[in-house]
Amino acid sequence: MVTLKELHAFAVEQGIEQDPRDRKQIERLLEKRKEEYESLDGVREDRFDEDRLENPFDDSKILYGGDEDVSKLAVGIDMEPPELLLVDRLNEQGEGIDGVITHHPEGRSLARLHAVMGLQVDTLHGAGVPVSQAEAVVRPRVRDVKQGVHGINHPRTPKTAELLDLPLVSMHTITDNFAHQFVKEYLDEKDPYTLNELVDALLEVEEYQWALEHDMEPAIFVGDGENRVGNLAFDFTGGTELDKSRLEKMAQSGIDTIVAMHMSKDQIKESENQNINVVAAGHMSSDSLGMNLLLDEVQNEFDVDVMELSGFKRVER
Ligand SMILES: [Fe+2]
Ligand SMILES: [Fe+2]
Structure with missing residues (x-):
């Protein structure tokens, strides 16, 4: 048996292994976050998302629940309120889905999408662009994306998951790395x-x-x-x-x-x-490919079934 939280921690580790950055860089990033966290006080400290201290993938997060064991996961590219209602409907018909994975980020994982973009310095550098030039194009764009997602209705999807009591996790850059x-x-x-x-x-x-x-x-x-x-x-x-x-x-x-x-x-x-x-x-095919490579590792390690929907095609390797 495995909980969605355990599955998420496993996926984060897998995502780091596939990351274009080396592990040292990721450790530096997490270290910096810890320092920032320690300098916080009051409401900013109380409401801090502690997952950020362990998980460098800000667009890949537990969005609701995660402490219960899961045995059947509904996996889709965009798992938004309509898809969550569909899952609930399927469960009424006896499908027994007890966990949901969305590829595209929702909730606070979408609100912090900009925070993963730094790794593009390394994909560009890996393709031959000097680091200085790569940083010059990535840095201003991070601020752009942050401002672009700021106004979205972020509580909507996690609240839907809560009302339907469907544990929900997003896995975006983790599987795009794959x-x-x-x-x-x-x-x-x-x-x-x-x-x-x-x-x-x-x-x-x-x-x-x-x-x-x-x-x-x-x-x-x-x-x-x-x-x-x-x-x-x-x-x-x-x-x-x-x-x-x-x-x-x-x-x-x-x-x-x-x-x-x-x-x-x-x-x-x-x-x-x-x-x-x-x-x-x-x-959808490329996003499915990344999800499939992670799910192969997940199903190797844990006993969970997968149901495909919302643009996701399961292929096992
Ligand atoms: Fe993707
Ligand atoms: Fe995508």
């Missing part, structure tokens, strides 16, 4: 020469085959199919998209092709200007 590492290693090994070959390589992965059934398969957004792949960068993890000013720096640093889960119109246009090729691997 997807990032997997696709990076997979394409390094496959070593496709052209963009067309890269798309074909992705289509050997089961989640991307499933995407064909929903017309959301891997697609070339920028560049000709016969263009050479060259040096690759990956847009799979780190919270959310950076500012488009990153693309000029990436082009100057020798990046030829970006493989992304998805990309906004703004960035597609700027990639065209910078002559960087873009392959969109697919959003």
Whole structure:
């Protein structure tokens, strides 16, 4: 048996292992938080989220409950109030779901989405962008995202989970880290020469085959199919998209092709200007891939069943 809290702690450890940052950097970050916490007093100290002292993934949190044993998890990409009501309805019909995992963050894990973006300094650096240049594009964007999510109705989903008594956890950057590492290693090994070959390589992965059934398969957004792949960068993890000013720096640093889960119109246009090729691997399929890699580890360790819904496709490896 396992509780959602134990499962979350296990997932955090897994996420750290897959993280583009090294462990020392993550320990430094947690150490800094501890110092900040110790300097707090009054209401700020009382209401501090102590999970932050152990968990570097601010977008991956227990949002309701978590002390009870779970045996059947409903897993989805967006588990919002409508999905929670669906789970409750299924339980009325005898489904027996006792825990919920959402990939996209809700509640305070969405309110602190900006706090994971620092790791993009390391994904950029890993792709060849100097650290100074990477920090210059990541830092201002963190503040932007913080202000962007500030006004969202954050209590809504956790309160729905509480009223329906459905233990709820979000796992966002933890599993995006898995997807990032997997696709990076997979394409390094496959070593496709052209963009067309890269798309074909992705289509050997089961989640991307499933995407064909929903017309959301891997697609070339920028560049000709016969263009050479060259040096690759990956847009799979780190919270959310950076500012488009990153693309000029990436082009100057020798990046030829970006493989992304998805990309906004703004960035597609700027990639065209910078002559960087873009392959969109697919959003729900890539998010499913990351969730699947974590769930394989979870189900190896604990005896829990998984039900797929809300854009999540379970594939076991
Ligand atoms: Fe994701
Ligand atoms: Fe996503």
